[in-house]
Amino acid sequence: MNGKLSRSQRKAIEEGKLVETINALDLDTFAAQLCNTDTISKAENDLKEKTVIDLEVVLLSAYALKTECKDVLEACFSLIQESSANDYKTSEMKWSPASKRKEMVLPDMKYLVLRERASPEGPSSKEHTAGIGVYGFVSFMITYEDGYEVIYVYEIHLDRDLRGQGVGTLLMQMVENIGRRAQVEKCMLTVFKANQNASKWYKHCGYVVDEFSPGPRVFRNGTVKEPTYLILSKSLKDASNSPASEAA
Secondary structure, three states, X not given: OOOOOOHXXXXXXXXXXXXXHHHOOOHHHHHHHHOOHHHHHHHHHHHHHHOOOOEXXXXXXXXXXXXXXXXXXXXXXHHHHHXXXXXXXXXXXXOOHHHHHHHHOOOOOEEEEEEEOOEOOEOOOOOOOOOOOEEEEEEEEXXXXXXXXXXXXEEEEXXXXXXXXXXXXXXXXXXXXXXXXXXXXXXXXXXEOOOHHHHHHHHHOOOEEOOOOOOOEEOOOXXXXXXXXXXXXXXXXXXXXXXXXXXX
């Protein structure tokens, strides 16, 4: 977190509340406690087995994206727009670039970004993502959801060159492990019903429809309106949870 803490946040930290305490950590401390260099190195070695692209995994805060890494922020936004804008447009959420950009830099948001490693021969070959070689990312937040302490996945997107190779699984495993180290109850996410491939993949990864996922709305005239999305979750307290095993 960057900036001054509010009185309520300071009080929550003094009381030892998990979410506020974690979100008050600076990025280096967050990384050291929840996503250390060994974890990053292992992920990068696993990536070498999945793709010929030389990728590095970079942990970034929303503050860093907003101030120092605006090109990365724009590349991430482009990936969201390419893969999800149409689903937003046909849902009750609607597609608003301004709202999405605002959400992307919420103070407690964190990112794991897949970026092509810098080469001494020249710039990245990935010119269509702002020329900086961003091939994918997952954004997440330690937060409260319906009274639970959770890690919430806001977005996960990959460039077409990486899909179907197990890279999405790797990112989800990293987020889940951060959640386990943080000792939150579960990992949660939202998926559009129209995105059937994503729904099937999440369920294969062990996610189920959460108890707080919205149900159909019945209007006075008897009309029933089904929600266009589901909220899925996976317990992180159960040691028997098997890791995700299939590519996104």
